Amino acid sequence: MAKQNIFKKQLPLILVAATGILLATIYFVYRGITRNKCDSVFEQTADRVGGSLEVIKIKGSLILGQEKVQELTEGSQKVALHLKTCCIAQQGGNMNGEQFQSCISGAKDYETKIAQVATSINEAQAAEQQGNTQLAQQKTEQARQYASAATTTEKSLGEMTKTLSAAVPVKAGAEQEANDTILQANTAEMGTNIAGAIALGDVDFFQFQYRDAKNRRDIVTVHLENKSATLQPSMALYSEDKSEARGWSGPNAAGANWDFSFSAEPGKKYFVAVSSYYGRTSGNYILSVVPQKAYDQYEPNDDASTATVIKFGQSAEANIMDGPDTDWYRLSGVNGNTVSVHLENQSTTLQPSIRVLNADKSEARGWDYPNAPGADLTFSFPTTPGQEYFLEVSSYYGRTVGKYKVSTH
């Protein structure tokens, strides 16, 4: 390659220049990017510190100690990796110019210090051979200081690249590009409005955490308000583990809004992705992700330990909010030999299912259910006066949701 040959001829000149190392670094990084291979950035960084590192490895253990030599060897590999990370981030548009520049100067700084360590080691050894003990000690101390400084530089470069993959929050209610991948998702709060814009082929990822003081699940509604006549939105939902929870969907027309809901687990994170249908349209939008407080007043009561206490003859109005919802009631004050349970369906959707358990949670009466959604359910079961019973209300196979009123007679 002609470009490479010219560079080789000019190499000594560049190295004597004050900014030589910086230029070389930029050149190598630039070449890496143009070849679209951040791997070469990694190799070239390792190559450049290679000479100094050889000196440190061969002569350094007496002066610095084997442990420090090891640290510098590993540090050099890490710096090369950090630079590669920066290169990838830069290519992915996940890093601004200022960040990229400080990444390059960090690597340059490290290379300089490693070279200084090697020089000091050479000088210390030469002074030792000439019998100049004082100078030898001075150079040894210098080598140690440069070595510590190099390690510090490597660590701060490491910290910087670590933050590269960290999520950027939504600022002043607006999305922050680049947010095209799930790793770049803007963190945002539920219940707020986020202004965003989809360019052709653009994707915007947002990350939300659902929290509830009582650890209740809730139905969360995702709403995209279309602020353009051009955008045909398409949206998807991902779980905390980044698996797809709800595939891409959207309206069949440009300019239309889009909604969907999902059941959120307390403490869990969710990712919402906004794009355009096949990446073909663009436009502005407002996104909101809002918990609906859809749970009934007795939640959480999904197990015996959190069962809602009802006295014989009392009733409770509640709902089966989502598939996993099951409502436990602890029935007390039973004074006869039979109890009649009536579930009044207050929805057209719910196909309820109820079973009865003894106080020790053994099953007293198996699951009973009407044949169709929207239907009521009535049954009786034998009781021992003074005993408590659990009523477990759910939906048939967890498939339907809706409001109900349960009462005992």
Ligand SMILES: [Ca+2]
């Ligand atoms: Ca985007």
Ligand SMILES: [Ca+2]
């Ligand atoms: Ca419920």
Ligand SMILES: [Ca+2]
């Ligand atoms: Ca429940």
